[in-house]
Amino acid sequence: MFLTINTNDPRPIYQQVADGIKELIARGKLPQGAPLPPVRQLAADLGVNLNTIAIAYRELQKDGLIVIKHGSGSVVASSTTTERSPDDLRRPLRTALTELVLAGLSSTKILSMVIRELRTVGRGNK
């Protein structure tokens, strides 16, 4: 199972790592209880500072998606994030939709794009 990191992506590396793991959890590829590689392994493979991966793991832990067990590694704790208010959840969606509207896409195109992405994530069928 791979996580993709792109050097042209404007997001910082820690964010790409965290988002990538979140996506794999959402798609069911990383089920509850699945072990994650140690911070040192991911940092070495990627060739980045240890803190970069540690921050990504902390973010996932904060969202309640993983549990960091010192000495025995990290595991996926849940396939859903901890309770967040509807406003909190709506905010990134609105930002993304704004970007698409500003890019000049029609509502139909945006809608089909959203449906396609939702299917990719895996929850769209449920």
Place this chain on the structure above:
Amino acid sequence: MHTATEYLVLFYIFFWVVRIRGCVRRGRQPLLRGPEWFFNVHVQPDFYTGAGKKILYRYWMRMLIPFVLDIPITVAIFTPSYLDYAPWLLIAQAVLIHINHVYSVDKAEREARPIAVPETEQPVDSMALSLTPRRLRDYANPKVEWALALANIVALALLFRHYFADPQHQNWRVVFAVPAFYLYLQVGMLFVKSVVLAWRTPVPQTQATEHMEAREETRKYYLKMCDWYRAFVAAGIVFWSIVIRISPAEFNRVSRIWLAAWLVITVVGTFLVEIKRKQLVTVALRARPVRMPDFLHESDIARWPVCYQPSAPMLILKGAHGYSLNLANTLAHLGAAYLAGLVVLFALLRMGR
């Protein structure tokens, strides 16, 4: 000739044959990917007739450096008072061959890069990261671990029984020196396994599966080799627990069988290793080499053969002039502690001899 010398000479002759094969294999390595490649560097079509000719020649010449050690080895084998040093020199030579090879490949690639195809020298944009944990337990075979543990425990129990049967007349150093050293070697092999597992696996997004397979196969090969060495050393402890209790006449006979068995195992093992190496090369050639992004700017932070970079999680950094050992890495600390422990062990075993 003494039995040990006879077998050492035989082993040495066999070692030469293997080394010549190794030299041929390493000599061909730059061209394995075809005439457009020099190791993993995509070169211009006229590389081997132009500037590359000298680079290739220098690489071949560097491959001959370990032959220097053959002089003291030959002296040690044929001078009875130095015979004990011969196995150590052979081990040192094997280590030197590998280090020299890694260093020479890196140096040759660095020399070739300025005249490589420019587009291929650009680092890739996308990297794939494996989310499969690599821990010792993930790569351990429980049956092998149990068998090794059992062999060690039984052999040590036999040795303790032998020692305590008549402690007045037994020198504990004679009884326990060999197994203590062999046990320590086994711990060392576990450490080497940790280093192999920690070896970084950066793979590009394109051909990620091929790259990952090549690295995984190589990793498994080295881990298996470590397990084989552990098994040989455990067999050594078992052998010691048997021969220490037999008469001198029987000892010579058993030793001959033991050494002959070793020679056969070494010959068969070498053939198997060669077959496996060929398979690994086939797998490795499926993955097209690419340059990976250097997020840490390793060539700037590692300018010497050793460096101290607590923020870098790697044991070895690709520095400005070659590889650089990161002294801030936990594995470097463990390695240093292991070597210090080895010195202490030797001092303890020699004390009061």
